[in-house]
Amino acid sequence: APGTGVRIAAADKEPGNWLAHGRNYGEERYSPLDQVNDDNVDKLGLAWNFKYPLDRVVEATPIVVDGVLYTTGAYSMVFALDAKTGEPLWEYDPKVWRGYQGRGCCDAANRGVAVWNGKVYLGVYDGRLEALDASTGELQWSVNTLIDAERNYTISGAPRVVNGKVIIGNGGAEFGVRGYITAYDAETGKQAWRFFTVPGDPAKGDETETITMIRKTWHGDQYWKQGGGGTVWDHMAYDPELNLLYIGVGNGSFWNYGLRSEGKGDNLFVSSIVAINPDTGDYVWHYQTTPGDAWDYTATQHIIVATLPIDGKPRRVVMQAPKNGFFYVLDAASGKFISAGKFGEVTWAKGIDPETGRPIVDREVADYWTNNEPKTVFPGSQGAHNWPPMSFNRDTGLVYIPQQVTMEYYAPLESPDAVQTGVPNLGLEIPVVPETLDAIDELAQVYRGNLVAWDPVRQEVRWKQPYEHIHNSGTLSTAGNLVFQGTADGRVMAYAADDGERLWQQPVSSGVVAGPITYAVDDEQYVAFNVGWGGAFPITFGMLAYRAGVVPDSRLYVFKLGGKAPLPPVQRREIQPPSPPPVTADAETLAEGADLYNRHCGVCHGLSALSSNIIPDLRYLAPEKHAEFLPIVYGIRSHKGMPPFGNILEQDKVEVIHQYIIKRSHDWREELQERSVKAEGNN
Ligand SMILES: O=C(O)c1cc(C(=O)O)c2c(n1)C(=O)C(=O)c1cc(C(=O)O)[nH]c1-2
Numbered sequence: 001a002p003g004t005g006v007r008i009a010a011a012d013k014e015p016g017n018w019l020a021h022g023r024n025y026g027e028e029r030y031s032p033l034d035q036v037n038d039d040n041v042d043k044l045g046l047a048w049n050f051k052y053p054l055d056r057v058v059e060a061t062p063i064v065v066d067g068v069l070y071t072t073g074a075y076s077m078v079f080a081l082d083a084k085t086g087e088p089l090w091e092y093d094p095k096v097w098r099g100y101q102g103r104g105c106c107d108a109a110n111r112g113v114a115v116w117n118g119k120v121y122l123g124v125y126d127g128r129l130e131a132l133d134a135s136t137g138e139l140q141w142s143v144n145t146l147i148d149a150e151r152n153y154t155i156s157g158a159p160r161v162v163n164g165k166v167i168i169g170n171g172g173a174e175f176g177v178r179g180y181i182t183a184y185d186a187e188t189g190k191q192a193w194r195f196f197t198v199p200g201d202p203a204k205g206d207e208t209e210t211i212t213m214i215r216k217t218w219h220g221d222q223y224w225k226q227g228g229g230g231t232v233w234d235h236m237a238y239d240p241e242l243n244l245l246y247i248g249v250g251n252g253s254f255w256n257y258g259l260r261s262e263g264k265g266d267n268l269f270v271s272s273i274v275a276i277n278p279d280t281g282d283y284v285w286h287y288q289t290t291p292g293d294a295w296d297y298t299a300t301q302h303i304i305v306a307t308l309p310i311d312g313k314p315r316r317v318v319m320q321a322p323k324n325g326f327f328y329v330l331d332a333a334s335g336k337f338i339s340a341g342k343f344g345e346v347t348w349a350k351g352i353d354p355e356t357g358r359p360i361v362d363r364e365v366a367d368y369w370t371n372n373e374p375k376t377v378f379p380g381s382q383g384a385h386n387w388p389p390m391s392f393n394r395d396t397g398l399v400y401i402p403q404q405v406t407m408e409y410y411a412p413l414e415s416p417d418a419v420q421t422g423v424p425n426l427g428l429e430i431p432v433v434p435e436t437l438d439a440i441d442e443l444a445q446v447y448r449g450n451l452v453a454w455d456p457v458r459q460e461v462r463w464k465q466p467y468e469h470i471h472n473s474g475t476l477s478t479a480g481n482l483v484f485q486g487t488a489d490g491r492v493m494a495y496a497a498d499d500g501e502r503l504w505q506q507p508v509s510s511g512v513v514a515g516p517i518t519y520a521v522d523d524e525q526y527v528a529f530n531v532g533w534g535g536a537f538p539i540t541f542g543m544l545a546y547r548a549g550v551v552p553d554s555r556l557y558v559f560k561l562g563g564k565a566p567l568p569p570v571q572r573r574e575i576q577p578p579s580p581p582p583v584t585a586d587a588e589t590l591a592e593g594a595d596l597y598n599r600h601c602g603v604c605h606g607l608s609a610l611s612s613n614i615i616p617d618l619r620y621l622a623p624e625k626h627a628e629f630l631p632i633v634y635g636i637r638s639h640k641g642m643p644p645f646g647n648i649l650e651q652d653k654v655e656v657i658h659q660y661i662i663k664r665s666h667d668w669r670e671e672l673q674e675r676s677v678k679a680e681g682n683n
């Protein structure tokens with residue numbers, strides 16, 4: 001039987017399947033199916049839904065092979081379902097220790113599996129790569145992909161399988177790690193090659209000539225002590241004709257370029273697209289979107305390899321809309337810069353020099369390291385586009401980008417902190433977020449999302465649809481002249497691909513972030529949305545994310561024309577004033593509590609104790625949880641995901657944090673009550 005790889009390379013011959021992460025190797029996320037189209041999409045009804053065992057983050061793009069759908073939920077759990085009926089066939093839980101979440105930047109997310117030749121491949125949150133039997137879910141092999149157990153590595157990305165090798169990267173650059181990807185033999189799990197994206201400890205020698213080449217772009221000794229970053233935590237794509245694997249490389253460790261590399265050098269391959277020979281792991285070319293990145297402007301975002309008419313001739317290109325706000329078109333064979341255009345709000349650079357392909361950085365606006373002065377920059381670390389995948393429609397020639405407006409206040413530390421288990425280490429102050437409802441309302445005017453239909457040839461917007469919130473889902477485009485997208489505020493939608501008219505909308509209870517897919521079984525077309533609010537923005541930036549009003553309710557919704565299955569009831573979060581115990585600490589202690597809280601708790605429970613309640617909103621702790629606060633912080637609920645902080649926080653510090661949370665609960669209660677009094681006064 002032919003390997004699925006042969007089938008992926010010819011994906012258009014079987015439009016009913018969704019064989020690979022981005023449907024084909026070029027990751028276009030375009031489906032030739034057109035049974036559902038701009039004439040009838042309003043007849044979509046629910047075919048079935050699958051409820052995940054945990055109401056937590058769902059970022060997976062499902063894979064569909066011959067009537068079986070494979071998807072993942074939080075903590076890398078895998079589910080095989082009958083694609084026609086939703087009937088569960090098997091499930092696999094890699095039993096990630098839930099407390100490992102404390103070592104990740106961005107929730108216990110997983111973006112899906114790869115399927116190849118009868119096996120399902122899974123990147124596990126704690127660093128394992130596993131192969132399962134596709135028909136039973138039984139474990140075939142498991143390898144530990146991590147080079148250093150002391151460092152905070154996690155895996156959120158989907159593996160890719162190319163020429164019989166499974167390829168996986170990892171995350172952790174917010175903590176201080178060295179980025180790399182590894183290829184393993186798909187049958188046996190034996191390691192084939194490893195590609196490091198940044199140089200390591202010079203005393204240990206350079207692994208390859210490529211490392212010697214890139215080391216010249218780094219300065220001082222902090223970078224390798226920190227790890228340098230450059231994690232490949234999300235997208236990869238492949239071109240079978242050119243036999244090139246394209247990987248998206250992330251930000252540096254530290255973010256602070258002054259501390260990381262003395263403010264000098266490009267710091268290759270940070271924030272770059274790198275083309276690699278997938279058989280050998282050898283470097284072929286690179287293009288760096290943000291040289292010397294200082295703002296977490298990762299180039300890990302979706303990479304599409306497709307053919308575009310450039311100067312009237314078809315040309316194989318690589319497209320990316322990384323966090324930094326510019327849309328890039330590069331030559332797929334050589335990496336040569338073709339063009340770029342601003343698809344979002346950008347202040348860090350004035351443009352891209354068309355000769356060199358390098359950004360013209362606005363130092364006045366964006367350089368915070370040279371004089372150690374804080375700067376507010378657009379976009380912020382959430383990016384003008386984050387990991388939710390875009391899609392390329394071959395008929396309209398447009399790319400549909402889940403775009404967003406974000407900004408950040410980058411306040412440098414003058415000297416570096418040491419690497420510590422479970423503590424982010426950016427070389428920056430913890431971000432200051434607005435604490436009052438009025439200030440949050442004001443900030444929310446800035447943080448807006450858009451579905452942008454982008455013309456990649458002319459590098460301009462063709463149409464856009466605005467959203468009130470950011471962190472909306474990936475997109476899918478089809479030959480039925482449709483674009484599908486879900487939203488942060490709990491809707492799944494369809495638009496006309498050519499002019500952006502909204503054609504269909506269905507509310508759901510939770511926020512939607514994953515990329516939707518479409519497939520067919522027995523000549524009937526299905527459209528599937530993975531729904532489950534979570535990821536970096538919803539948990540860390542709870543002060544904005546709570547406004548989306550959604551609740552934790554993780555499900556896979558599958559629609560078809562005339563589907564009659566009952567829709568799960570749609571719920572929304574109702575904000576009630578909490579009833580906290582009294583504050584006993586003085587103002588100075590509370591200020592210390594704010595700092596400790598933001599450093600150790602804010603990443604998951606929300607900065608400044610403002611939470612969207614995906615991970616418990618601590619302002620609403622029940623009396624029995626207040627009574628057990630210390631044991632909880634020390635690990636009695638680590639099986640539920642609350643990491644143990646016994647080695648990190650002394651008892652008196654825990655009490656200081658507890659007091660701060662109680663104080664924030666009172667603040668919130670008072671503000672909500674003031675607002676409701678005002679609202680009544682207006683009636
Ligand atoms: O630098 C890294 O290693 C790394 C890893 C991850 C991740 O693994 O999910 C994210 C990020 N960075 C990141 O910067 C980011 O904005 C982000 C958002 C998300 C998410 O799942 O919502 N993950 C990540």
Ligand SMILES: [Ca+2]
Pocket residue numbers: 173174250251296298
């Ligand atoms: Ca990052």
